[in-house]
Amino acid sequence: MASPLHIVSSPDPAKPPVTLPRDCSFSESDWRALAPHWFPVAFSHEITRQPYAARLLDERVVLYRLTDNTIAAAKDICYHRGAPLSMGHVEGDEIICKYHGLRYDPTGRCTCIPAHPNGAISPRLRLHMLRAREAFGLVWVQLVEDDTTTLPVMDEWNDPDYLQVLPNSVPMEAAAGRQIEGFLDVSHFAFVHLETFGESQNPEVPDYPVTPTPHGFVADYISTVSNYSVDFKHLNPPGFLWRRRFEAFLPFTAKLTVFFPQGGELHILNAASPVSARKTRLFVPICRNFDKDGPLQDTLDFNHTVFAEDQAIVEQQYPEDLPLDLHAEAHFPADRSSIAYRRGLAALGLGRTFTA
Numbered sequence: 001m002a003s004p005l006h007i008v009s010s011p012d013p014a015k016p017p018v019t020l021p022r023d024c025s026f027s028e029s030d031w032r033a034l035a036p037h038w039f040p041v042a043f044s045h046e047i048t049r050q051p052y053a054a055r056l057l058d059e060r061v062v063l064y065r066l067t068d069n070t071i072a073a074a075k076d077i078c079y080h081r082g083a084p085l086s087m088g089h090v091e092g093d094e095i096i097c098k099y100h101g102l103r104y105d106p107t108g109r110c111t112c113i114p115a116h117p118n119g120a121i122s123p124r125l126r127l128h129m130l131r132a133r134e135a136f137g138l139v140w141v142q143l144v145e146d147d148t149t150t151l152p153v154m155d156e157w158n159d160p161d162y163l164q165v166l167p168n169s170v171p172m173e174a175a176a177g178r179q180i181e182g183f184l185d186v187s188h189f190a191f192v193h194l195e196t197f198g199e200s201q202n203p204e205v206p207d208y209p210v211t212p213t214p215h216g217f218v219a220d221y222i223s224t225v226s227n228y229s230v231d232f233k234h235l236n237p238p239g240f241l242w243r244r245r246f247e248a249f250l251p252f253t254a255k256l257t258v259f260f261p262q263g264g265e266l267h268i269l270n271a272a273s274p275v276s277a278r279k280t281r282l283f284v285p286i287c288r289n290f291d292k293d294g295p296l297q298d299t300l301d302f303n304h305t306v307f308a309e310d311q312a313i314v315e316q317q318y319p320e321d322l323p324l325d326l327h328a329e330a331h332f333p334a335d336r337s338s339i340a341y342r343r344g345l346a347a348l349g350l351g352r353t354f355t356a
Contacts, residue, residue: 018128018144021058025277031057033349036146037251039273040138040283043166047071047139051095053086058276059143062086063132066093072106073132073141079125095127136269136285137166150215152249156267156287163292167303170282174314176252176272177322179280181341182314183254183270184246186221187334192313196306199225199233205334216248216344219337227258227266229302237261246337250344264290268303278320282307324350 020031034057041054047063053076054061060076062085072095076084083099090096094103094111101114108127113119131142136157142149156162172179182188190203208221221244226236243259252272259265267287272280284303323329324346331339 021060024058026057027351030350032144034251034274035144036142037149038133038140038142038151039252040271041141041273041281042139043169043283044134044137044139049090051086051088051090053084054141055275056141057143057274060084060086061130061141062095063139063141064090064095066106071132071134071139073130073139074104074108075128075130077128078102079127085127136271137164138271138283138285152215152253152255152269152271153247154255154267154269154285154287156265156289157285159287162267162287162289165286165288165296165299165303167284167286167300170284170307170311172272172280172282172311172315173278174280174311174317175278175321176274176280177345178314178317178320179272179282179310180248180252180254180270181322181338182310183256184219184248184337184341185335186219186223186244186337188313189225192309193306195230196302196309197225197227197229207333208336210336210340212340213247216250216254217337217340218248219246219340220244221246221337227260248337248341248344250341251348251350260290262290264288266290 020028024031026034039056041056041061042052042063046052047065049065051062051064054063061073062076063071063073066072074085076086078085078097078099080097080102081099083097085095085097087098088096093106096103102110102125103112104127105111108129110121110125113121131145133140133151135151136154140151157164187205189198190200192198194200202225206223208219210217210219222241225242226233227242228235240261245257247255249255252274254270256268256270257265265288269285271283273283275281284307286299286303322342324342326339326342
């Protein structure tokens with residue numbers, strides 16, 4: 001466990017240094033490697049004029065909307081007496097601390113101390129502001145500023161030819177890395193997903209290529225395993241080959257595109273937000289260009305069941321942390337996407353005994 005007083009160097013000398021979160025469950029090096037990346041922490045509709053509390057990489061974060069509808073994000077603490085700003089409220093473009101009424105503008109500067117309305121304000125009374133962006137119906141936060149990291153890509157979310165679906169998030173008592181690796185895995189369909197789309201008589205995994213990309217890799221998998229639910233397998237055209245394209249956006253996001261008959265495409269963005277080392281909030285925006293008038297609840301129910309099947313396994317895996325040492329667990333050829341994923345995390349600077 002990292003010391004709460006340990007200082008991580010700030011990339012900008014004009015900005016305050018970044019301290020690791022109190023009771024940080026990540027190793028210092030892993031936290032430092034992960035903090036510059038973007039992670040979703042809430043749905044866009046959850047962020048209103050009322051301060052919203054979230055947690056990311058053990059850091060407490062507060063988010064709220066400004067008068068121009070943009071989102072402000074900061075560490076959830078007033079540096080006067082340590083009260084959470086998420087307990088306060090927003091007036092105009094200022095967030096007001098519940099404890100002593102201190103007011104902070106969108107830059108984090110304290111503008112008023114009600115106990116001393118005409119007194120000088122210490123420069124130490126400044127919030128630690130964070131970057132926040134909206135995409136795919138989600139709010140993404142970056143704990144340490146870094147212009148080299150980017151959001152994942154899901155162009156279909158803004159395409160009028162697609163139906164956009166936003167299921168409820170899934171809280172998981174598991175490491176984000178374990179969840180993502182399970183999402184990328186193609187050899188568990190016939191055993192884990194028997195209630196949804198798996199085919200117990202069709203467990204064989206054909207060879208598939210894995211191609212590196214600037215943000216991770218692409219695994220292009222083609223097989224005869226139908227993506228229709230068990231109740232609709234009869235719709236599968238004889239001899240149809242199902243293509244599943246997995247695109248990994250390191251560290252904890254992956255996009256699956258399933259190519260259906262007659263030009264149908266289903267896009268699933270699996271965004272695992274690391275609340276802590278072994279606690280994850282999973283967000284799953286979905287887009288499809290077919291069956292756009294079908295019952296939306298059917299899609300939500302099916303998606304929920306698929307991820308519940310995975311969750312039952314992932315929450316029980318041991319060791320809980322994803323081993324990046326390729327000698328720590330055995331592998332077979334169907335695991336090539338998992339191997340690429342572990343190598344990618346190691347290349348980001350995560351430790352060989354990665355704690356998330």
